[in-house]
Amino acid sequence: MKLLIQKRQSQSALFNLMTPLLCLVLALIVVALFLVMAGVNPFAAYRDVGIEALGSAYGLSETLVQATPLIFTGLGVMLAFRMQLWNIGAEGQLYMGALGATWVALFSGITSTWLMIPMMMIMAMILGGIWAAIAGALKARYRVNEVIITLLLNYIAAGIVKYLVYGGWRDPKGYGFPQTADFPPNAILSTYFDTRLHSGFWISLVLAAILWVFTEKTVWGYELRVIGNNPRAAQYAGMNIQSKTIFVMFLSGALAALAGFAQVSGVVTRLQDNISPGYGFTAVIVAWLARRSAAGVVIVSFFFGIVYVGGDALKITYKLPESFINVFQGMLLFFLLASEYFVNHRITLVREPKTPVAV
Amino acid sequence: MIDLIETIFDTTIRAGTPILFGTLGAIICERSGVINLGVEGLMLIGALAGFAVTSMTGSFTAGVLAAIFFTMIAGMLHALITVYLKGNQIVSGLALAMLGVGVSALFGRSFVGKGLDGLSRIEIPLLSKIPIFGAMFRQDILVYLSVILVVLIALFFSRTRWGLYLRTVGENPGAADTSGIPVTRYRFWAVALGAGISGIGGAYMSLAYTPFWVENMTAGRGWIAVSLVIFSMWSAPRALFGAYLFGGINAAQLQLQAHGTSVSPYLLTMLPYLFTIGVLIWSTRRLEKGASNEPASLGLPYDREDRK
Numbered sequence: 182m183k184l185l186i187q188k189r190q191s192q193s194a195l196f197n198l199m200t201p202l203l204c205l206v207l208a209l210i211v212v213a214l215f216l217v218m219a220g221v222n223p224f225a226a227y228r229d230v231g232i233e234a235l236g237s238a239y240g241l242s243e244t245l246v247q248a249t250p251l252i253f254t255g256l257g258v259m260l261a262f263r264m265q266l267w268n269i270g271a272e273g274q275l276y277m278g279a280l281g282a283t284w285v286a287l288f289s290g291i292t293s294t295w296l297m298i299p300m301m302m303i304m305a306m307i308l309g310g311i312w313a314a315i316a317g318a319l320k321a322r323y324r325v326n327e328v329i330i331t332l333l334l335n336y337i338a339a340g341i342v343k344y345l346v347y348g349g350w351r352d353p354k355g356y357g358f359p360q361t362a363d364f365p366p367n368a369i370l371s372t373y374f375d376t377r378l379h380s381g382f383w384i385s386l387v388l389a390a391i392l393w394v395f396t397e398k399t400v401w402g403y404e405l406r407v408i409g410n411n412p413r414a415a416q417y418a419g420m421n422i423q424s425k426t427i428f429v430m431f432l433s434g435a436l437a438a439l440a441g442f443a444q445v446s447g448v449v450t451r452l453q454d455n456i457s458p459g460y461g462f463t464a465v466i467v468a469w470l471a472r473r474s475a476a477g478v479v480i481v482s483f484f485f486g487i488v489y490v491g492g493d494a495l496k497i498t499y500k501l502p503e504s505f506i507n508v509f510q511g512m513l514l515f516f517l518l519a520s521e522y523f524v525n526h527r528i529t530l531v532r533e534p535k536t537p538v539a540v
Numbered sequence: 541m542i543d544l545i546e547t548i549f550d551t552t553i554r555a556g557t558p559i560l561f562g563t564l565g566a567i568i569c570e571r572s573g574v575i576n577l578g579v580e581g582l583m584l585i586g587a588l589a590g591f592a593v594t595s596m597t598g599s600f601t602a603g604v605l606a607a608i609f610f611t612m613i614a615g616m617l618h619a620l621i622t623v624y625l626k627g628n629q630i631v632s633g634l635a636l637a638m639l640g641v642g643v644s645a646l647f648g649r650s651f652v653g654k655g656l657d658g659l660s661r662i663e664i665p666l667l668s669k670i671p672i673f674g675a676m677f678r679q680d681i682l683v684y685l686s687v688i689l690v691v692l693i694a695l696f697f698s699r700t701r702w703g704l705y706l707r708t709v710g711e712n713p714g715a716a717d718t719s720g721i722p723v724t725r726y727r728f729w730a731v732a733l734g735a736g737i738s739g740i741g742g743a744y745m746s747l748a749y750t751p752f753w754v755e756n757m758t759a760g761r762g763w764i765a766v767s768l769v770i771f772s773m774w775s776a777p778r779a780l781f782g783a784y785l786f787g788g789i790n791a792a793q794l795q796l797q798a799h800g801t802s803v804s805p806y807l808l809t810m811l812p813y814l815f816t817i818g819v820l821i822w823s824t825r826r827l828e829k830g831a832s833n834e835p836a837s838l839g840l841p842y843d844r845e846d847r848k
Contacts, residue, residue, distance in 0.1 A: 188845065219646050267630060325824045328577065328630060329767045333820075336760050336813045344806035462638065469631060502649060502755060507642030511581075514635035515617060518627035 185531045189524075200524055201470065204516035211512045221499045229498055230491030240490065242376035246448065248479075248486030250275065250440035250457065252385040254464035255471065255478040256392055257313075257436035262473050263396060264429050265409040266320070268313060270331025271437035272461025273338030277312045278305035278438025279445045280342055283350070283361060283452040286368035286445075294367040301368060302384075302442055309438020310431040312338060317430025321423040327430070335461070343454045350452065360453035370447040379447030381439075386479065388436065393475035405429065437461060458489070458503055466510055470517070542671060548791045550675040553683060554749055555794075556787025558583065558758070560686045561741030562765025563772060563779040564693060569615075569734030570769055571697065572727045573710035573837040574622050577633025579738050580762025581640020582611045586742025588644040591753040592651055600659055600747060604682070607743035608736040614640065615735020616728070623727040626841035641756060651753040658751035682744045686780075689737065693776040706730055710835035713842040723842050738765070760813065767816045771823040773833040782819070789815045 213223035234244050254271040261268040268274075281304035289304075291297050312334060319325040343359070352362040370379040396402035408415040408422055415422060444456045463485055471477030492506035562579050569576040576582075586607035594603030618636050621627040659680035667677040697703040706726055708716040713723045741761070746753050764786060772778035793808045801808075827834060 215643070215646060219649075269634065319821060323821060323825050324828055325821050326770070329763065329770075329820060330817060332763050333760070333767065333813045333817050336763075337810050340806050340810040340813075344804050347806060348804055462634075465631075465634060500649070502645035504641050504645040504755065507638040508646060509642070511635045511637075511639030511642060514631060514638070515621060518621045518632050518635070519625050521627060522625035 183531055185529045187527045187529075189527050196524060200520045201517065204513060204520050207516045208509060208513040212509045215508055219501070221495075221501065226495055226499060229494050230487070233494035234487040234490040239376055242373075242378040243490045244483065244486040245382055246377045246379070246486075247489035248482040249379075249382045249385050249443055249447070250460040251463060251467055251482035251485050251489075252389060252479055253440035253443060254437045254461050255467035255482050256385075256389060256475060257433040257438075258464045259468035259471060259473055259475065259478050260392065260396070260405075260436065261313075261429060261433040262468050263402075263405045263409055264426070266317070266426065266430060266433070267328045268316070268331050268430065268433045268437070269328055269465060270313060270316065270334050270338075270434070270461070271440075271464045272457060272459065273331070273335035274309035274312050274434040274437035275441040275444070275457050275461050276335075276338040276342045277434075278309040278441030279452055279456055280338075280345070280441070281305040281308035281438065282442040282445050283364075286364045287350075287361060292367075297365075297367045298370070298446070301446060302439060305438045305442035306435035309441065310435035313434025313437070314427055314431040317427040320430070321426040339454070342452065346452055346454050352451070358453075361451045364446065364450050368446060369450050370443070372447070377448060379443070381443030381447040384439070385443070388439070389475045389479050392436075396475060437464065458492075459507070463489075463510060466514055469514070544795070545672055546675050548788075548795055549672055550678070551791035551794060552784055552787040553676060553679060554787070555790040556783040556785075557683050557686050558741040558744045558749060558761055559765050559768065559786050560690075560780060560783035561744060562738045562762055563768045563783055564686070564689055564776060565734040565736070565738030565741070566766055566769045567734070567772065567774055567776060567779060568693065568706075568737065569731050570838055571710045571774055571835055572706055572730035573713060573835050573840065573842070574619070574727055574731050575629045575633060575839050576615070576618060576636070576731065576734065576738075577630060577766060578614075578618055578636025578640065578735075578762075579765050580758060580760065581637040581644075582614055582735050582738045583742035583745070583758045583762045583765075584640040584644040584756070585614055586611045586739030587746040587757055588648045588651070588742075588753060589739070590743030591656065591746035591751075592647070594747060595651065595654060595656055600681075603747060604740060604743050607739045611739025611742070612732045612736040615732045615738075618735070619728045619731035622841065623724050623731065626843055629839055629841070637762070645755045648753050648755060652755070654752065656747065656751040659748040680748050682740065682748060685740075686744075690776045690780045697776075707835070710837055713837055717842075717844060727842070738762070741765070764812065764816045767820045770827070770834075771819050773823070773827070774835065775833070785819075786812060786815065 216223040216226055234240050254275060258268050258271050282301040285291060285301040285304045291300055316327045316330040319330055320327040346359045346361060350361045352360060370381050372379045404420050408420060408425060412422055440460055445452050449456055467478055467481045467485060470481045488506055488509060495501045495505065496503055562583055566576055566579055589610040590603040590607035593606035594600055614636060618632050621632045622629045659682060661678050661680050664677040668674045697707060705721045709721060709723050709726045717723050742758060745757055768779060768782040771782045789812050793811050797805050797808055
């Protein structure tokens with residue numbers, strides 16, 4: 182008996198669809214084992230997650246609230262992915278975006294209601310864009326590894342926000358809490374009914390649609406893919422890879438920065454140092470799972486919205502740490518990576534012939 | 541004045557040691573051709589395992605061994621995905637980082653707020669009496685171990701057959717395979733062993749540097765270790781230099797805070813990251829100028845069927 186491993190010539194559509202689901206189930210099983218070891222009943226915990234995230238209109242709205250920053254950051258990471266650029270710094274770009282939006286809201290002196298929100302968005306995109314473009318420029322100019330640069334910039338962005346909310350931007354009337362003053366009403370996105378769902382959600386959907394058109398239907402989007410898949414061919418075809426690297430990283434950071442804008446303007450209504458529980462890191466999984474498609478980002482973000490709402494519920498009910506959902510995210514990624522091998526290879530058990538065959 | 545310099549020097553070594561272990565582990569891994577971005581997660585697992593087992597058994601040896609054991613298991617997960625299943629090394633490394641953050645936070649809950657006496661220092665007679673440099677010889681056993689490891693790893697790669705084979709596997713796995721070196725097995729164990737060494741760095745954090753456990757206590761040191769691999773050009777002695785350089789920045793920053801400068805501590809804590817970015821740019825430019833020592837097959841999965 183012997184295992185025979187062969188590359189599959191083609192993959193069935195059903196197989197491609199079923200594998201992510203199978204990975205999800207396997208990840209849930211492993212996380213359940215971890216929960217048991219930590220003294221939590223996994224069945225009760227998973228039931229709570231389902232009820233909390235999907236069981237009521239409010240729960241569903243919370244899922245969308247969590248999905249919104251994931252869509253923004255996911256779109257940003259996805260765009261860079263299409264050019265084979267790794268933007269692991271969406272978290273830092275989110276914080277820089279929040280910083281830019283906050284500056285406009287509190288210190289720019291803009292009073293016009295019509296100008297306020299657009300200016301906040303633009304400032305967020307500029308700061309977040311520049312933050313990512315630093316890594317893009319270093320990559321284009323000196324071929325410095327963008328994975329590590331974007332990652333290290335996360336810590337610096339978080340440090341700058343901390344510096345401001347503990348220092349010059351701290352609300353003098355805030356009882357010493359590390360946060361800025363509340364935004365004026367014209368700098369706050371409208372919310373619906375009695376939920377926390379805000380208009381930033383629609384902005385994220387519109388952006389996803391625009392990005393889908395640009396990446397799938399235009400020459401520009403096609404060039405991105407060519408550069409990503411075969412930079413040499415792209416160069417021969419006369420595409421300017423260097424400037425495109427910087428520009429795409431700028432756009433990628435600008436998109437991720439809008440998540441920061443949406444958080445401060447739609448959810449928190451001020452700047453504080455913990456506006457993101459790691460959306461920017463989850464964004465990498467979102468973009469990976471979405472197979473670099475803008476539409477996919479929206480769908481996957483919704484799923485991870487459930488995960489975040491569920492994680493919050495577990496934090497409150499079972500006193501689990503906030504970063505617990507990282508266990509699930511990590512395991513899901515491992516299973517997805519492993520599954521690709523089995524999607525691409527056929528593994529069969531063959532009986533070896535008893536008598537050696539003459540060659 | 542001498543006292544101040546000695547204090548800074550002492551902190552330099554102690555702040556540099558976790559990074560040194562992290563970088564050494566990553567060097568072994570990358571020499572085999574596999575990138576491991578999960579060092580941050582490994583160090584967290586090592587920090588918790590070391591702290592938990594030491595506070596339960598009272599034995600530092602048991603704590604360090606537990607750190608090595610659990611980080612090797614986690615490293616094997618990365619190795620299984622990247623070496624045997626040819627999965628994307630960057631994504632798998634990120635998954636490992638996330639898993640480490642989450643798992644250590646989950647199982648560390650009951651250890652938050654507990655203290656430990658910390659590894660005691662061993663004074664080496666005579667040498668520890670040298671002014672300033674004597675600080676090097678008043679350290680704990682793990683610091684000495686890290687320096688011994690630097691020597692051993694350097695000798696391993698330059699003087700032993702296994703080391704040469706491992707380098708070949710990282711440079712040209714096709715050629716290694718042809719000459720009968722089991723490529724996948726070498727890579728698997730290099731990743732696992734490297735993970736274990738990185739894990740000691742985490743244990744050093746929670747057993748000596750700051751002897752307590754708190755969620756996310758490595759605070760990005762794993763990523764700095766990964767960056768220093770490029771700075772060190774995949775050589776262990778240069779990793780020691782890089783790690784202590786980082787430790788020096790950290791020590792200077794801590795001294796500035798202690799002496800109450802007007803600069804915000806939040807800006808000072810950003811210094812090591814800024815420094816690492818600078819170092820990364822500088823060393824990449826050197827690499828590009830032809831001083832490259834980078835394993836030629838770094839990041840590429842090896843599949844015998846694809847051999848050209």
